[in-house]
Amino acid sequence: MERLLVSPSPHIHSKTSTKVLMRDVVIALLPAVAVSVVFYGWKELLVLAVSVLSCLLLESLITRYMLKKADTICDWSAAVTGVLLALNLPPTTPWWVVLIGAAVAIGVGKMTFGGLGQNVFNPALVGRVFLLISLPTYMTHWEMPKGLFGVDAVTGATPLGLVKEGLLQGGNVADIMAQNGLSYSQMLYANIGGSAGEACAIAILLGFIYLLVRKVIKPWITLSILGTVVAVSAVFSLVDPAQFTDPAFNLLTGGLLLGACFMATDYVTSPMSTKGGIVFGVGIGFITLMIRYFGSYPEGMSFAILIMNSTVPLLNKWFHQKKYGRA
Amino acid sequence: MARRTFSIGGVHPNDAKISRECAIKALPIPPAVYISVAQHIGAPAKPVVAVGDAVKVGQVVAEPGGFMSAYIHSSVSGTVKSIGPRKDLAGNTQTYIEIAVDGDEWLETIDRSEDLVTEIPEDSKAIIEKIKLGGVVGLGGATFPTHVKLSPPPGKTCEMLIINGCECEPYLTSDFRTLLEKGEQVVVGTAIIKQALGVAKATIAIEDNKPEAIEHIQKVVDSLKAKSGKYAGIEVLPLMKKYPEGGEKQLIDAVMRRQVKSGGLPIDVGAVVQNVATALAVYDAVQKNKPLIDNSVTVTGECFPQQANLLVRVGTPLRFIIDHLGGVPADAAKVISGGPMMGKAIANLDASTLKGTGALLFLTEAQTKRQPESNCIRCGKCAEACPMGLEPFLLNRLYKAGDVDGLEANAVQDCIQCGCCLYSCPAYIPLLDNISMARGQVMGIMKARAAAARAAAEAAKAKSE
Numbered sequence: 001m002e003r004l005l006v007s008p009s010p011h012i013h014s015k016t017s018t019k020v021l022m023r024d025v026v027i028a029l030l031p032a033v034a035v036s037v038v039f040y041g042w043k044e045l046l047v048l049a050v051s052v053l054s055c056l057l058l059e060s061l062i063t064r065y066m067l068k069k070a071d072t073i074c075d076w077s078a079a080v081t082g083v084l085l086a087l088n089l090p091p092t093t094p095w096w097v098v099l100i101g102a103a104v105a106i107g108v109g110k111m112t113f114g115g116l117g118q119n120v121f122n123p124a125l126v127g128r129v130f131l132l133i134s135l136p137t138y139m140t141h142w143e144m145p146k147g148l149f150g151v152d153a154v155t156g157a158t159p160l161g162l163v164k165e166g167l168l169q170g171g172n173v174a175d176i177m178a179q180n181g182l183s184y185s186q187m188l189y190a191n192i193g194g195s196a197g198e199a200c201a202i203a204i205l206l207g208f209i210y211l212l213v214r215k216v217i218k219p220w221i222t223l224s225i226l227g228t229v230v231a232v233s234a235v236f237s238l239v240d241p242a243q244f245t246d247p248a249f250n251l252l253t254g255g256l257l258l259g260a261c262f263m264a265t266d267y268v269t270s271p272m273s274t275k276g277g278i279v280f281g282v283g284i285g286f287i288t289l290m291i292r293y294f295g296s297y298p299e300g301m302s303f304a305i306l307i308m309n310s311t312v313p314l315l316n317k318w319f320h321q322k323k324y325g326r327a
Numbered sequence: 328m329a330r331r332t333f334s335i336g337g338v339h340p341n342d343a344k345i346s347r348e349c350a351i352k353a354l355p356i357p358p359a360v361y362i363s364v365a366q367h368i369g370a371p372a373k374p375v376v377a378v379g380d381a382v383k384v385g386q387v388v389a390e391p392g393g394f395m396s397a398y399i400h401s402s403v404s405g406t407v408k409s410i411g412p413r414k415d416l417a418g419n420t421q422t423y424i425e426i427a428v429d430g431d432e433w434l435e436t437i438d439r440s441e442d443l444v445t446e447i448p449e450d451s452k453a454i455i456e457k458i459k460l461g462g463v464v465g466l467g468g469a470t471f472p473t474h475v476k477l478s479p480p481p482g483k484t485c486e487m488l489i490i491n492g493c494e495c496e497p498y499l500t501s502d503f504r505t506l507l508e509k510g511e512q513v514v515v516g517t518a519i520i521k522q523a524l525g526v527a528k529a530t531i532a533i534e535d536n537k538p539e540a541i542e543h544i545q546k547v548v549d550s551l552k553a554k555s556g557k558y559a560g561i562e563v564l565p566l567m568k569k570y571p572e573g574g575e576k577q578l579i580d581a582v583m584r585r586q587v588k589s590g591g592l593p594i595d596v597g598a599v600v601q602n603v604a605t606a607l608a609v610y611d612a613v614q615k616n617k618p619l620i621d622n623s624v625t626v627t628g629e630c631f632p633q634q635a636n637l638l639v640r641v642g643t644p645l646r647f648i649i650d651h652l653g654g655v656p657a658d659a660a661k662v663i664s665g666g667p668m669m670g671k672a673i674a675n676l677d678a679s680t681l682k683g684t685g686a687l688l689f690l691t692e693a694q695t696k697r698q699p700e701s702n703c704i705r706c707g708k709c710a711e712a713c714p715m716g717l718e719p720f721l722l723n724r725l726y727k728a729g730d731v732d733g734l735e736a737n738a739v740q741d742c743i744q745c746g747c748c749l750y751s752c753p754a755y756i757p758l759l760d761n762i763s764m765a766r767g768q769v770m771g772i773m774k775a776r777a778a779a780a781r782a783a784a785e786a787a788k789a790k791s792e
Binding site: 004005006007008009010011012013014016017018020021072075077114115116117118267268272273320321322323324325326 | 335338340497576580586587588589591659660661662663667668669670671672673674676688690692694695696697698701702703704705706707708710714715716717718720738741744746747749750751753754755757759760763
């Protein structure tokens with residue numbers, strides 16, 4: 001008598017898995033990682049290494065010894081958090097600050113909720129915002145890109161920081177930009193002060209396209225964030241160009257692209273339905289601009305995503321996809 | 328131009344139609360057949376032969392056990408050896424009629440010639456009666472008695488007959504081969520069903536991974552149209568390949584752009600759907616007096632040495648078919664009756680074929696073994712894939728919480744069990760397993776509630792009288 005497997009249908013699987021999806025996200029982040037290392041040098045490499053390794057280690061220790069479950073280190077999700085956290089920190093961040101960020105990201109942001117799939121907030125952003133609030137000195141100490149072999153680092157403020165500072169001192173947007181030599185082309189491909197991941201818009205878009213091609217994510221959340229930012233900032237900057245920055249500036253600064261392409265699209269912390277995703281994206285775009293224009297922080301992407309993360313259960317309850325044969 | 332398809336969800340599994348070049352060949356007659364009395368949806372048939380009776384091919388051995396039931400005929404000639412319980416392919420006990428084969432003597436009334444009869448009978452009642460006497464059931468999977476489906480309830484009219492030639496399950500090619508080799512009979516069968524329903528339009532829907540079949544059937548339709556007015560209104564419609572296009576509700580959506588309401592029937596939106604193989608069976612029953620005693624079975628799988636499409640007599644032991652082609656390969660881990668998405672894993676190879684058996688598929692452990700389940704990552708791929716627009720992740724959670732009301736509110740009863748959710752889940756969560764359990768619970772409750780409401784209404788009526 002043959003030994004036959006018997007199970008309910010379906011008997012085949014699409015071959016996708018959590019591991020494959022998460023690995024694709026890491027692959028999609030590689031251009032941004034490469035650019036940041038080239039621009040910021042070995043310091044950035046250290047930030048990346050500390051962030052990724054400590055995220056992996058913490059994930060492993062917590063799942064094994066605190067949750068007493070099978071180790072989930074192999075599913076690549078901790079690696080995604082590690083890379084995203086590193087790209088959200090200034091390259092000058094000391095290793096122990098990175099370590100604290102990773103501990104908060106994985107320990108508090110992810111594992112307290114029960115691990116992958118259970119967390120309400122994006123773990124990397126939880127880590128980042130924790131550091132931003134508790135250790136602001138390290139988090140606002142930016143460095144101008146000097147290249148992989150550069151020696152003398154020039155520290156400076158981010159474009160958003162410069163503009164905010166300038167406006168507070170009574171300047172207008174155009175003058176501030178001109179004084180500090182800020183240009184859009186520069187922002188598009190590199191060379192602005194800021195988090196490592198902000199360095200190059202093109203690298204981030206490359207990764208985003210990869211995710212779309214591999215069907216890891218749908219474009220709706222990202223597009224609705226970008227669309228909202230463009231629309232709202234267009235209105236404001238047309239009304240008062242001296243006080244409010246224009247759409248291109250807002251798109252290219254403050255980690256907006258990194259957030260819109262990689263952080264807001266996180267499966268776990270974004271809505272399930274397309275409609276919910278669009279509302280989610282519009283909310284992020286709008287809150288980001290409100291913080292930038294009227295808040296005390298120069299950039300608002302992290303806060304906006306975290307705030308909208310908290311609305312996801314509600315959005316999932318409100319918005320469903322259309323069912324067959326039902327009104 | 329983008330081809331038509333259904334509007335919600337769906338997946339694109341690898342086609343794997345590796346048996347597509349295998350022409351249908353008749354399998355030798357086995358030494359004995361075991362004919363189940365429950366080969367259709369509805370009441371089992373009642374045996375009308377006794378042990379020791381001599382039977383011919385095509386002779387009735389069991390008659391309908393109710394309104395929703397069907398005739399069953401002997402697929403061989405020989406002697407009835409026993410009538411009693413045997414295990415079916417899942418290991419459940421059913422009543423089987425065992426017939427020891429002796430020669431191959433057919434009833435004289437059956438026209439065994441190859442001549443194509445294109446004349447369509449006029450009387451729809453007579454057609455439906457012949458279909459009933461022929462024991463024809465839906466061969467697309469559900470084995471719904473065809474004569475019942477062709478008698479719409481009063482007040483409902485059919486606007487379009489859809490002949491389902493999608494064969495959207497991977498690996499299966501028996502419908503494809505039938506379209507290529509028996510295309511004329513299928514089209515005549517279509518015209519007969521069309522006549523029985525009194526409907527003006529019929530669409531033969533074929534997925535575009537079968538271009539040869541589309542081309543062939545188009546030619547056949549054109550030539551028959553030129554011959555007789557009875558074939559007017561029959562069209563061939565190529566559809567974009569997507570699973571589960573052959574699902575009745577999905578096919579109606581794809582062809583007619585109409586959706587059957589939850590709990591409703593296709594006839595509510597003016598549609599009747601019949602499978603290609605059913606159309607062939609209707610042709611045989613009406614034009615040739617040949618009841619449904621054999622059907623085409625695809626035997627396939629990468630690990631199976633010899634791909635085949637076989638014409639198999641109903642009741643043939645599965646082991647006889649497999650041994651004819653060289654036995655179960657050493658690396659086969661699972662044998663499936665049907666396709667890989669909705670077929671049933673076979674627990675008992677000593678079971679025999681039914682009218683609705685369409686395929687035997689052999690999969691290796693690497694192809695079929697489920698990976699261990701991990702946490703839901705809320706990617707929403709299950710909801711994206713669900714052709715009914717349901718949210719499997721939510722239904723799974725509600726099932727685990729035992730929230731029966733929540734399950735009903737989120738339409739678990741609409742699930743068609745196509746398997747798209749589990750197929751696309753990156754965390755290998757047994758979504759369909761749990762949803763099927765939940766669906767059973769909810770449908771049981773809904774039935775009980777409807778019965779209670781009916782009883783209450785009757786009681787109220789009795790009181791008022």
